Amino acid sequence: MSKATLFDSRIKKYAYCKPPEICRDLGTSALGLSKEQVDAMRERYGKNSFQERKTDTTIQRLRRAFINPFHVILFILGIVSLVTDVFMASNFTRNATTALIIFSMIVISGIIRLIQELRAKSTAAQLDRLIHEKVTVRRNGELREIPGEELVVGDLVLFSAGDRVPADIRLTKVTDLFISQAAITGESAILEKSCRTLCYKEQEPITQLENLAFMATTVISGKGEGIVLAVGTDTLYGGFTKPDSEDKNAFQKGANSIAWVMIRFMAVLVPIVFLILGITGGKWLESFAFALSVAVGLMPEMLPMVITACLAKGSLAMGKKQTIIKDLNAMQSFGSMDVLCMDKTGTLTNESILLEYYMDILGNENTEVLDLAYLNSSYHSGVRNPIDNAILACKSMPGREIHYAKLLTEYQKEDEIPFDYTRKFVSTLVQDSTGNSHLIMKGDIAHILSRCSHVEYRGTRLPMEKDARQSVFSVVGEMLQDGMKVIAVARKHVGTRREITPDDEKDMTLVGYLSFFDAPKQTASESVTALKRLKVIPKILTGDQAAIALSVCRRVGISAEHILTGTQLDEMTDCELKKLVEETHVFAELTPGQKVRLVSALKENGHTVGFLGDGVNDIPALNEANVGISVDTAVDAAKDAADVVLLQKDLNVLEQGVLEGRKTFTNMLKYIKITASSNFGNIFSIICASAFLPFLPMTSIQILLLNLLYDTLCIVLPWDNVDEEEILSPRDWSGKTLKQFMLSFGPISSLFDIVTFLFLYYFLCPALCGGTTYLQLTDPSLKLQYAALFQTGWFLESMWTQVLILHFLRTAKIPFLQSRASAPVVSITLVGILAFTALTFTSGASLFGLTKLPLWYFAFLLLVAFFYMLLSSVTKYFYKNKYQELI
Ligand SMILES: Nc1ncnc2c1ncn2[C@@H]1O[C@H](COP(=O)(O)OP(=O)(O)OP(=O)(O)O)[C@@H](O)[C@H]1O
Numbered sequence: 001m002s003k004a005t006l007f008d009s010r011i012k013k014y015a016y017c018k019p020p021e022i023c024r025d026l027g028t029s030a031l032g033l034s035k036e037q038v039d040a041m042r043e044r045y046g047k048n049s050f051q052e053r054k055t056d057t058t059i060q061r062l063r064r065a066f067i068n069p070f071h072v073i074l075f076i077l078g079i080v081s082l083v084t085d086v087f088m089a090s091n092f093t094r095n096a097t098t099a100l101i102i103f104s105m106i107v108i109s110g111i112i113r114l115i116q117e118l119r120a121k122s123t124a125a126q127l128d129r130l131i132h133e134k135v136t137v138r139r140n141g142e143l144r145e146i147p148g149e150e151l152v153v154g155d156l157v158l159f160s161a162g163d164r165v166p167a168d169i170r171l172t173k174v175t176d177l178f179i180s181q182a183a184i185t186g187e188s189a190i191l192e193k194s195c196r197t198l199c200y201k202e203q204e205p206i207t208q209l210e211n212l213a214f215m216a217t218t219v220i221s222g223k224g225e226g227i228v229l230a231v232g233t234d235t236l237y238g239g240f241t242k243p244d245s246e247d248k249n250a251f252q253k254g255a256n257s258i259a260w261v262m263i264r265f266m267a268v269l270v271p272i273v274f275l276i277l278g279i280t281g282g283k284w285l286e287s288f289a290f291a292l293s294v295a296v297g298l299m300p301e302m303l304p305m306v307i308t309a310c311l312a313k314g315s316l317a318m319g320k321k322q323t324i325i326k327d328l329n330a331m332q333s334f335g336s337m338d339v340l341c342m343d344k345t346g347t348l349t350n351e352s353i354l355l356e357y358y359m360d361i362l363g364n365e366n367t368e369v370l371d372l373a374y375l376n377s378s379y380h381s382g383v384r385n386p387i388d389n390a391i392l393a394c395k396s397m398p399g400r401e402i403h404y405a406k407l408l409t410e411y412q413k414e415d416e417i418p419f420d421y422t423r424k425f426v427s428t429l430v431q432d433s434t435g436n437s438h439l440i441m442k443g444d445i446a447h448i449l450s451r452c453s454h455v456e457y458r459g460t461r462l463p464m465e466k467d468a469r470q471s472v473f474s475v476v477g478e479m480l481q482d483g484m485k486v487i488a489v490a491r492k493h494v495g496t497r498r499e500i501t502p503d504d505e506k507d508m509t510l511v512g513y514l515s516f517f518d519a520p521k522q523t524a525s526e527s528v529t530a531l532k533r534l535k536v537i538p539k540i541l542t543g544d545q546a547a548i549a550l551s552v553c554r555r556v557g558i559s560a561e562h563i564l565t566g567t568q569l570d571e572m573t574d575c576e577l578k579k580l581v582e583e584t585h586v587f588a589e590l591t592p593g594q595k596v597r598l599v600s601a602l603k604e605n606g607h608t609v610g611f612l613g614d615g616v617n618d619i620p621a622l623n624e625a626n627v628g629i630s631v632d633t634a635v636d637a638a639k640d641a642a643d644v645v646l647l648q649k650d651l652n653v654l655e656q657g658v659l660e661g662r663k664t665f666t667n668m669l670k671y672i673k674i675t676a677s678s679n680f681g682n683i684f685s686i687i688c689a690s691a692f693l694p695f696l697p698m699t700s701i702q703i704l705l706l707n708l709l710y711d712t713l714c715i716v717l718p719w720d721n722v723d724e725e726e727i728l729s730p731r732d733w734s735g736k737t738l739k740q741f742m743l744s745f746g747p748i749s750s751l752f753d754i755v756t757f758l759f760l761y762y763f764l765c766p767a768l769c770g771g772t773t774y775l776q777l778t779d780p781s782l783k784l785q786y787a788a789l790f791q792t793g794w795f796l797e798s799m800w801t802q803v804l805i806l807h808f809l810r811t812a813k814i815p816f817l818q819s820r821a822s823a824p825v826v827s828i829t830l831v832g833i834l835a836f837t838a839l840t841f842t843s844g845a846s847l848f849g850l851t852k853l854p855l856w857y858f859a860f861l862l863l864v865a866f867f868y869m870l871l872s873s874v875t876k877y878f879y880k881n882k883y884q885e886l887i
């Protein structure tokens with residue numbers, strides 16, 4: 001049975017049981033669990049956390065670090081080499097160096113990955129501390145607050161508006177409980193939940209069961225209490241979260257596919273090398289060992305390590321700038337993001353808004369409007385958003401404290417229909433001291449207006465004029481244009497009713513308006529300019545009025561030539577929308593669903609879309625975007641849905657994030673492209689050399705040594721500098737550029753390899769071995785000397801050029817002069833070149849089949865290096881002109 005079905009049957013059955021039966025089944029009582037029971041339950045069902053996965057033992061971590069396709073292949077090659085070079089070899093030729101080098105490569109890259117894993121875990125823990133809130137439980141008959149992770153199956157838990165449901169729960173008591181399940185179903189609809197025991201109906205999806213509440217969903221309004229049925233990874237939400245986010249990302253998939261291309265490439269070419277060598281030389285065992293080393297040398301075994309190191313390094317750098325990257329892959333999306341959609345209040349504007357005016361329908365100050373709004377805000381149990389906070393703040397106005405306290409005792413709450421972002425208004429029913437009930441509504445002007453049939457002016461109720469909308473906007477229009485948020489307040493007498501339904505929300509009387517000062521953050525306009533400079537197009541997606549959106553856009557510098565409203569959006573086909581979404585930068589009066597539609601239209605157009613939002617209404621869009629960004633002041637559920645959380649108030653960190661993301665991306669591409677092209681060049685040279693030489697162009701150990709040096713260089717590549725020009729525009733990944741890069745630069749290294757071959761074979765070796773070429777030699781020791789000289793020559797040339805190519809291709813500028821690599825890269829390059837060159841002069845050289853070369857060979861090498869640089873520069877120049885970018 002699949003995990004989902006297992007889950008369904010285990011949890012679902014409780015929806016059809018009465019609470020006492022559930023208590024009996026789970027062994028708990030209405031008083032809650034005792035301490036012993038909590039321990040027993042935790043023992044049995046596990047902890048309520050994702051970090052400490054039950055399976056995440058040291059062994060598991062070791063497994064993830066050490067077992068990947070590259071290591072498996074390396075391991076097999078190591079074993080083969082052990083068998084052929086050690087067990088099957090005669091005493092005289094026995095040599096375990098090859099196998100040792102191969103195994104040490106596995107150990108090095110595995111250890112680095114393990115370190116990265118442990119580091120990533122500590123960032124995840126940091127996030128946990130920031131986001132995980134306390135939950136209220138009833139244990140041993142008393143209420144207490146505990147951290148969410150300590151919750152166990154069987155606990156009785158209480159929650160209210162604004163909370164995230166901390167586990168999967170069967171509700172036992174509710175008061176106007178409305179929940180958004182966007183986090184698990186992606187739907188923006190807000191569902192009413194109940195606690196009644198359901199009758200069994202077949203085929204009902206579990207998320208539709210109204211007496212169950214699921215982990216990670218958000219309580220939009222009301223309160224609830226229930227019994228915990230599942231915790232941690234056993235929850236419905238836990239079933240969704242992938243244990244390893246690694247395979248989810250498009251880039252990761254792309255990178256893996258490159259690895260496979262290289263492996264396939266190797267699988268074809270290595271046997272060719274083996275056959276050519278075997279047929280021409282006749283030494284099959286030696287040819288086999290050589291082909292094996294070529295295979296190891298060509299394998300991009302450092303690829304997974306470089307990618308995780310780049311991502312981890314980027315996210316660490318962002319952490320220092322008070323930005324938490326929850327998912328490592330978000331780092332890369334940050335870099336390739338080319339559209340950033342933002343909502344307005346709290347992200348682009350200050351997190352708190354201020355109540356500025358309260359007025360009647362003609363715009364005169366009127367405290368009754370404020371009183372009504374105050375009652376509405378105090379009594380609705382939904383998530384308090386900035387509007388409510390601003391209204392409730394009026395109770396601290398000097399001299400008004402008593403008035404508002406009296407108001408609350410005079411009017412008692414009877415019922416409510418909570419706020420939701422599709423309806424855009426909230427209704428509360430209050431009863432005055434004489435027993436009369438009043439329905440008070442506040443919310444979006446257009447939505448309220450459409451439910452009003454009358455207006456109230458100076459205590460008189462008058463029928464609404466025909467062009468009411470027009471006259472309302474002539475009163476509030478100016479405020480909207482000044483960037484003020486305006487909402488309407490309406491009321492109705494409903495006799496002595498104690499309950500309301502949406503049917504009652506009509507024939508209302510418009511009483512007046514409230515307007516709020518919603519100023520853009522000081523840094524908003526700066527950040528928008530910075531984003532534009534980085535070629536990220538900013539767009540505003542707001543639920544607020546068009547006029548205020550336009551005003552904010554004007555102030556922060558977003559082009560507001562075209563504007564689309566939610567209603568216009570609904571009339572459009574997907575095709576029309578895809579076209580318009582490109583040229584429009586301001587979208588207003590949107591519902592949460594429309595925000596999602598816009599994000600997905602942009603994604604379909606090929607953009608990498610970021611979404612910055614802070615409210616419950618932004619959660620679906622945060623989920624839909626390639627990179628969801630939230631701020632510290634956002635509701636918990638939004639922070640949870642986001643991939644990135646900005647802890648700082650100003651938006652400038654966004655720019656830093658984009659830059660850091662692009663840096664990360666560039667360093668990854670650098671590794672992939674340079675490795676691919678130098679491997680391509682090498683294999684080409686090896687095939688040429690194998691066909692033409694009567695001996696091996698390099699011994700297996702020498703190839704592996706070179707590989708080791710190159711790999712070590714790659715370990716520090718994530719810390720390399722990146723040219724500023726490289727990060728000015730979004731980095732996109734496409735496999736096409738890899739091929740053209742390989743084909744342009746690979747052959748250059750082969751060209752110099754071949755020049756070196758000819759020089760060594762026809763000039764240097766004969767000059768030092770009696771004036772003739774290899775084939776004319778008869779003395780076996782001279783023959784050996786000839787081969788060793790050749791091999792050392794090529795070993796040095798290969799090493800020099802491979803390291804040089806890295807310095808050359810890492811930048812589009814002139815290396816060393818205009819753009820310098822970071823200190824670690826420069827020092828490893830230098831140390832590597834010096835150490836390996838010096839090695840050929842020591843007595844240990846013979847161990848690797850190397851020998852001393854005359855100093856004048858180094859003059860030749862310098863010459864080769866010089867022309868190599870020259871040719872690369874010229875090619876780079878043409879390449880850049882043709883394709884506009886290098887890496
Ligand atoms: N607490 C509330 N009470 C009544 N009406 C509200 C409340 N909150 C929001 N509204 C109404 O719903 C509309 C949309 O809400 P809001 O402005 O928060 O949406 P948004 O998409 O988050 O936009 P932004 O955050 O960019 O302003 C508001 O313009 C307002 O008219």
Ligand SMILES: [Mg+2]
Nearest residue numbers: 343344345615
């Ligand atoms: Mg908002």
